[in-house]
Amino acid sequence: QVQLVESGGGLAQAGGSLRLSCVASGNIFSATAMGWYRQSPGKQRELVAVIANGGTTNYVDSVKGRFTISRDNAKKAVYLQMNSLKPEDTAVYYCNVHYAFGGDYWGQGTQVTVSS
DSSP: OOEEEEEOOEEEETTOOEEEEEEEESOOTTOSEEEEEEEOTTSOOEEEEEEETTSOEEEOGGGTTTEEEEEETTTTEEEEEEOSOOGGGOEEEEEEEEETTTEEEEOOOEEEEEEO
16 A cells, blocks of 8 residues: 655746645556656646656646656656746645556645646
């Protein structure tokens, strides 16, 4: 069983920065990938960024060049550095751990609000 605890959300002004953290309990070393998703009211949850076990990263087009995902296996943590924030980045952000043969685990979500 894996539990994920997120932190770092909050209120930022447009152009500002926030750093999200997600710490896992349990075995994540066999996870295929870790990532961040977000969901805003009335919209479907979308993948923001993902980092595979080998370190390969992928981002949704709207955050490329502004967000950076990183992973610290020793701390069993994944981070999302968000720079040049925009009001449209406002959403609840969820940490995800994906196992190819074990499904997905989710954090409780952390609110990010960007004011214009």
